[in-house]
Amino acid sequence: xxxxxxxIGLLLVVAIFFAVTTLLLPLFLxxxxxxxxxxxxxxxxxxxCGMETIGKAWVQFNFRYYFYALMFIALDVxxxxxxxxxxxxxxxxxxxxxxxxxxxxxxVVGYIYAWRKKVLEWK
Amino acid sequence: xxxLDIAFWVLAxxxxxxxxxxxxxxxxxxxxxxxxxCFLAVAGxxxxxxxxxxxxxxxxxxxxxISVLIILAIMLTREVQRGSPSNRLRIPAFLxxxxxxxxxxxxxxxxxxQVSVAPPLEPTTSALAGLLFGEGGFILPVEIAAxxxxxxxxxxIVLVREK
Numbered sequence: 001x002x003x004x005x006x007x008i009g010l011l012l013v014v015a016i017f018f019a020v021t022t023l024l025l026p027l028f029l030x031x032x033x034x035x036x037x038x039x040x041x042x043x044x045x046x047x048x049c050g051m052e053t054i055g056k057a058w059v060q061f062n063f064r065y066y067f068y069a070l071m072f073i074a075l076d077v078x079x080x081x082x083x084x085x086x087x088x089x090x091x092x093x094x095x096x097x098x099x100x101x102x103x104x105x106x107x108v109v110g111y112i113y114a115w116r117k118k119v120l121e122w123k
Numbered sequence: 124x125x126x127l128d129i130a131f132w133v134l135a136x137x138x139x140x141x142x143x144x145x146x147x148x149x150x151x152x153x154x155x156x157x158x159x160x161c162f163l164a165v166a167g168x169x170x171x172x173x174x175x176x177x178x179x180x181x182x183x184x185x186x187x188x189i190s191v192l193i194i195l196a197i198m199l200t201r202e203v204q205r206g207s208p209s210n211r212l213r214i215p216a217f218l219x220x221x222x223x224x225x226x227x228x229x230x231x232x233x234x235x236x237q238v239s240v241a242p243p244l245e246p247t248t249s250a251l252a253g254l255l256f257g258e259g260g261f262i263l264p265v266e267i268a269a270x271x272x273x274x275x276x277x278x279x280i281v282l283v284r285e286k
Contacts, residue, residue, distance in 0.1 A: 002127070002245075005170045009130060061198040063283070069188075069195045070279035074272050076188040080180050081265065084252035091249070096256035099265065106269035110276035119280050 067119065078107050130171050138164030151197050159190045173243035176251050 029035045046052070085092065085100050114120055141161035148154045162185040169178035244250055254260045 002171070002173065005175075006126060006130075009167075060201050061195065063199060065195060066199060067279055067283035069192045070282075071276065073184075073188040073192060074276045074279070076183055077268075077272055080183055081255070081268070083179065083183075084176065084248050085256050088249045088252035088256070092252065092256050095258050095262075096252075099256050099262045102266055103269045106266065106273050107276070110273045110280075113277060114280050117280060117284060119284055 071114075074107070074110070078104070127171055131168065134164045134167040134171065138168070152194070155190065155193050155197055158193065159186055162186045162190065173245055173247070175246050176248045179248070 026035065030037060081103060082100070085096055088096070138161050141157045141164060144157035145154045145161060148157065162181060166178045166181040166186065169175075169181055255265055256262060
């Protein structure tokens with residue numbers, strides 16, 4: 001069981017190694033003068049073609065987005081309960097199915113309420 | 124078991140470095156991102172302790188949702204690019220943290236831990252599923268948890284809705 005997670009760890013190590021070498025390779029090639037370094041204003045501009053951006057990327061978000069974050073957390077907790085149920089779906093049978101149905105219905109009440117109150121509409 | 128030890132130490136070091144980065148980085152956004160790394164390291168430690176369901180929950184809730192909430196909260200603040208300026212509470216907060224750490228370490232070192240000789244249950248998810256949704260299990264508390272979630276959703280709606 002733990003050995004299977006060892007493979008995930010191995011994948012993680014390979015992924016980090018791959019990303020780091022890919023990032024460092026151009027720097028290394030420039031360091032040993034294989035890649036020429038001749039910058040000019042056009043070459044170092046952000047976009048060779050396209051529009052120059054206006055203003056900063058760090059803008060203050062609308063407060064309305066916070067609702068979606070809170071909603072996401074609530075539904076994420078729903079997934080936490082769905083996950084063990086889905087793993088043992090066959091063994092739990094009808095009892096577990098009805099239990100999950102009631103569980104989901106209680107959550108859906110909140111969704112219907114949000115819908116009726118027109119919270120999900122974008123103004 | 125040597126692999127388990129290596130995994131534990133790597134995860135512990137990564138987690139502590141990430142946790143220190145959360146506190147010490149002046150850019151709040153980068154601090155939030157290193158908090159994600161810290162949560163992932165904790166999830167890895169749960170896996171080495173054979174608590175696979177807890178690790179999945181850690182990734183789902185903390186890495187997935189809580190970090191999104193924190194990053195969104197940072198994006199909601201004005202002057203987000205200015206980072207977090209240092210404030211007067213830095214030294215009192217450090218003292219409180221040291222006291223807390225000392226208390227925790229003292230309690231941990233002076234407790235005689237009862238270690239079970241039974242082998243850990245693997246995988247834990249199916250056993251938990253049987254307890255949560257099986258007959259004679261904890262189905263009623265699960266439904267009450269659904270009511271709690273419903274209350275959270277309604278609270279979010281009330282909080283955000285314009286009058």
